[in-house]
Amino acid sequence: MSLPYDQTSPIDIERYGRRLIGKTLREEPGAKPIPPEMLEVRISGRTSGSFGKKGERYFYAINPGNESAPDFAEAGVELKSTPMKRLSRGGYAAKERLVLNIINYAKEAEASDFGTSSFLRKNARIMLVSYVHEDDRAAVDHPIRIAQLLDFDELPEADQRIIEGDWMCIVGKIRAGKAHELHEGETDYLSACTKAADSTIRREQAAEGPPAKPRAFSFKAGYMTVLLQQMLQPAEASEEYEPAVKDPALLVRKSFEDEILSRFKPYIGKLVSEIQATIGDNLNSLSKGYYAMLARRMIGVRGKKIEEFEKAEISMKTIQLKSDGMPKEDMSFPAFKVREVITEDWDAADEDTKQPSTLKEQLQKRFLFVVYQCDGDCTAGDEKKFVKAFFWTMPHDTLEGEVRRVWEEAVGAIKASDATRFPKKSGSPIVHVRPHGRNAADTDTLPDGIQTTKRCFWLDKKFIKQQVERR
DNA sequence: GCATGATCATGC
DNA sequence: GCATGATCATGC
Numbered sequence: 001m002s003l004p005y006d007q008t009s010p011i012d013i014e015r016y017g018r019r020l021i022g023k024t025l026r027e028e029p030g031a032k033p034i035p036p037e038m039l040e041v042r043i044s045g046r047t048s049g050s051f052g053k054k055g056e057r058y059f060y061a062i063n064p065g066n067e068s069a070p071d072f073a074e075a076g077v078e079l080k081s082t083p084m085k086r087l088s089r090g091g092y093a094a095k096e097r098l099v100l101n102i103i104n105y106a107k108e109a110e111a112s113d114f115g116t117s118s119f120l121r122k123n124a125r126i127m128l129v130s131y132v133h134e135d136d137r138a139a140v141d142h143p144i145r146i147a148q149l150l151d152f153d154e155l156p157e158a159d160q161r162i163i164e165g166d167w168m169c170i171v172g173k174i175r176a177g178k179a180h181e182l183h184e185g186e187t188d189y190l191s192a193c194t195k196a197a198d199s200t201i202r203r204e205q206a207a208e209g210p211p212a213k214p215r216a217f218s219f220k221a222g223y224m225t226v227l228l229q230q231m232l233q234p235a236e237a238s239e240e241y242e243p244a245v246k247d248p249a250l251l252v253r254k255s256f257e258d259e260i261l262s263r264f265k266p267y268i269g270k271l272v273s274e275i276q277a278t279i280g281d282n283l284n285s286l287s288k289g290y291y292a293m294l295a296r297r298m299i300g301v302r303g304k305k306i307e308e309f310e311k312a313e314i315s316m317k318t319i320q321l322k323s324d325g326m327p328k329e330d331m332s333f334p335a336f337k338v339r340e341v342i343t344e345d346w347d348a349a350d351e352d353t354k355q356p357s358t359l360k361e362q363l364q365k366r367f368l369f370v371v372y373q374c375d376g377d378c379t380a381g382d383e384k385k386f387v388k389a390f391f392w393t394m395p396h397d398t399l400e401g402e403v404r405r406v407w408e409e410a411v412g413a414i415k416a417s418d419a420t421r422f423p424k425k426s427g428s429p430i431v432h433v434r435p436h437g438r439n440a441a442d443t444d445t446l447p448d449g450i451q452t453t454k455r456c457f458w459l460d461k462k463f464i465k466q467q468v469e470r471r
Numbered sequence: 472g473c474a475t476g477a478t479c480a481t482g483c
Numbered sequence: 484g485c486a487t488g489a490t491c492a493t494g495c
Contacts, residue, residue: 287492287493289493318476328477329478331476332477333476425487432487436475437490438473440488440489456475
């Protein structure tokens with residue numbers, strides 16, 4: 001069969017793909033006609049796989065097997081499609097992580113270095129097709145916005161260093177027989193996400209250790225968001241993000257985390273007023289975000305979002321400790337939507353088939369805790385010191401134990417449409433549910449149609465205190 | 472206008 | 484003093 005592009009040429013694969021920009025697959029069907037029944041296949045719920053598998057596979061007229069080689073083997077190009085979602089404030093974000101190849105634990109452990117990894121063999125060059133996800137449309141009716149080659153060698157050098165470091169971290173755990181402990185929060189941009197049709201499937205490990213859930217290399221959704229925004233609107237993206245690490249050479253001997261922590265070192269033990277005098281010019285010390293802004297200045301970023309934090313999905317939380325060591329406040333999270341919580345599955349092993357718990361996803365991510373010590377009850381007149389900053393992820397057993405229990409209690413309350421049954425602070429030393437809206441009139445709808453104040457999960461300050469004392 | 476991170480207010 | 488409920492202030 002003669003194709004309208006050269007399958008052996010990356011440049012030509014990209015040239016041909018660019019026809020899709022601004023079109024849908026229905027409008028630009030490409031090399032092989034899409035069978036009529038495929039034209040009606042929807043991207044149901046969360047599943048985006050159908051777009052790639054049934055969509056541009058026809059466009060390019062390829063039928064790749066489940067192999068370790070890239071889809072266009074001769075060109076060394078892997079074809080990937082990925083959805084974007086519209087943001088209410090305008091622009092786009094990645095709708096989900098970009099799942100790359102499934103990890104064969106035994107084989108990956110044998111790779112001598114990053115250069116011989118399955119990740120790089122399969123994904124050194126990706127033909128990235130990105131479309132805007134619109135609900136309730138057939139897969140072929142989603143408008144495509146991006147079709148371009150993503151060449152690993154052409155990523156910013158800092159990204160390459162960080163991704164290589166991520167791979168080292170992942171393969172290190174695999175070699176140690178700890179594949180079952182891998183989670184997304186421990187790496188920066190490249191992660192090992194679980195990937196299975198159901199949560200009971202297990203794979204043999206490389207070394208001694210219990211069989212582990214199947215996992216795939218993936219680029220985090222945060223990483224994809226920044227990448228996609230930089231492709232779509234480079235000027236706006238550079239207005240929005242500022243890298244903390246301007247010189248990639250810093251990452252040759254040091255991890256990104258260590259580099260960030262070293263930025264805080266000169267300020268440890270210093271009074272907030274002293275830090276303010278050094279780097280705090282133009283900051284309004286009365287504003288609620290003051291301590292977060294000061295922390296950003298310590299890292300060396302002024303004003304904009306920290307690019308690496310967005311890519312690695314790290315959220316910074318500031319904590320003020322009273323003189324007895326107790327944080328001033330419990331820690332809040334975004335308000336949940338009751339309709340969504342009750343459709344979630346705590347054990348979802350693969351986001352294509354089941355909606356994972358939003359709370360679990362939030363708490364699997366990494367946090368940067370920036371801690372200030374007050375000399376009293378943290379009232380306005382208190383003297384305050386910056387005492388420490390550390391990266392934190394919730395201990396696995398806490399997440400799977402107490403947090404899961406409380407989350408299930410909340411699901412039960414919602415299903416029963418009984419707001420009085422939401423888990424209270426007195427019922428758990430770790431996590432509870434409390435109102436979180438603009439005011440009492442800011443409501444959400446329970447299944448029985450009754451309005452109830454918006455709420456969110458809160459981490460208890462007693463628990464935060466323990467975690468802070470440990471570091 | 473609204474979500475979000477942070478904080479305040481009340482009552483037991 | 485703490486649990487619970489409510490709201491503020493900012494940035495997008």
